[in-house]
Amino acid sequence: MRNIETCISPELIHLHDLTQKTVVVVDIFRASSTMVTALSNGVRCIKPLSDLDECRNYKNKNWLIAGERNGQQAEGFDLGNSPLSFLGNAFAGEKLAMTTTNGTRAISLAEADSEEILIGSFLNLQATVDYLQISDRDVLVLCAGWKGKFNIEDSLYAGALSLTLGWKHDCDATLAMEAVFQQAGENLSFFLEKASHAKRLQNHQLEKDIDFCLELNRYNAVVHLDEGLLKVKPAAAKQRRLSPEGNSLQS
Ligand SMILES: O=C(O)[C@H](CS(=O)(=O)O)OP(=O)(O)O
Numbered sequence: 009m010r011n012i013e014t015c016i017s018p019e020l021i022h023l024h025d026l027t028q029k030t031v032v033v034v035d036i037f038r039a040s041s042t043m044v045t046a047l048s049n050g051v052r053c054i055k056p057l058s059d060l061d062e063c064r065n066y067k068n069k070n071w072l073i074a075g076e077r078n079g080q081q082a083e084g085f086d087l088g089n090s091p092l093s094f095l096g097n098a099f100a101g102e103k104l105a106m107t108t109t110n111g112t113r114a115i116s117l118a119e120a121d122s123e124e125i126l127i128g129s130f131l132n133l134q135a136t137v138d139y140l141q142i143s144d145r146d147v148l149v150l151c152a153g154w155k156g157k158f159n160i161e162d163s164l165y166a167g168a169l170s171l172t173l174g175w176k177h178d179c180d181a182t183l184a185m186e187a188v189f190q191q192a193g194e195n196l197s198f199f200l201e202k203a204s205h206a207k208r209l210q211n212h213q214l215e216k217d218i219d220f221c222l223e224l225n226r227y228n229a230v231v232h233l234d235e236g237l238l239k240v241k242p243a244a245a246k247q248r249r250l251s252p253e254g255n256s257l258q259s
Pocket residue numbers: 035037038039040076077078079080089108109110111112152153154155205208
């Protein structure tokens with residue numbers, strides 16, 4: 009029996025055994041959605057970093073730098089944390105260093121102990137499911153949450169992933185979020201409009217980001233961490249031709 013469990017906050021990661029597992033890091037609003045979008049639109053690779061200054065230093069190495077704190081683009085950075093900035097191959101071929109409030113921190117917490125790290129989002133849900141079905145590892149979904157707290161959108165993704173995988177499991181958090189995802193039905197935007205992060209983004213006039221991040225299966229990319237860099241897994245690169253943006257192949 010393959011197992012899937014959910015860690016609802018990075019603060020609880022020490023309670024989980026990451027060894028031998030695939031850790032799927034998810035930050036629906038917006039870091040993981042942005043990473044999947046950037047790589048599906050031709051960005052060559054992404055270096056996820058927790059620290060603003062460390063990320064800023066990549067500018068001197070001719071990398072593009074994306075930085076966000078509290079929903080706003082950080083000073084001196086080329087880009088913030090909006091997936092929409094990467095549409096249409098605007099940054100195809102670029103190397104991107106990225107730091108965000110929650111998402112990049114969650115990745116760095118998982119990095120030390122896990123066998124394999126994938127980046128999950130609703131945008132590449134089915135591609136991630138297809139990959140996990142043929143791999144032989146158990147799965148831990150690590151929800152980035154918000155500043156250490158639970159948030160509903162990341163945990164909702166865990167429910168969606170688990171239901172789509174259809175594995176038996178004994179994780180109460182996953183079970184709860186399967187039920188919530190089933191209740192949300194097809195209209196995730198409507199369901200999540202009262203979520204705290206959706207309200208924060210609305211305050212910054214980022215409603216379009218919310219709708220985009222909740223789109224299901226826009227991309228066929230499986231995104232993984234490969235020696236500290238996020239890339240599209242080569243086996244999935246071929247499928248990226250099918251994406252609406254019609255990107256060139258790159259991994
Ligand atoms: O940019 C985002 O949407 C958030 C900002 S905050 O958590 O609301 O301050 O960052 P993320 O790391 O994508 O959760």
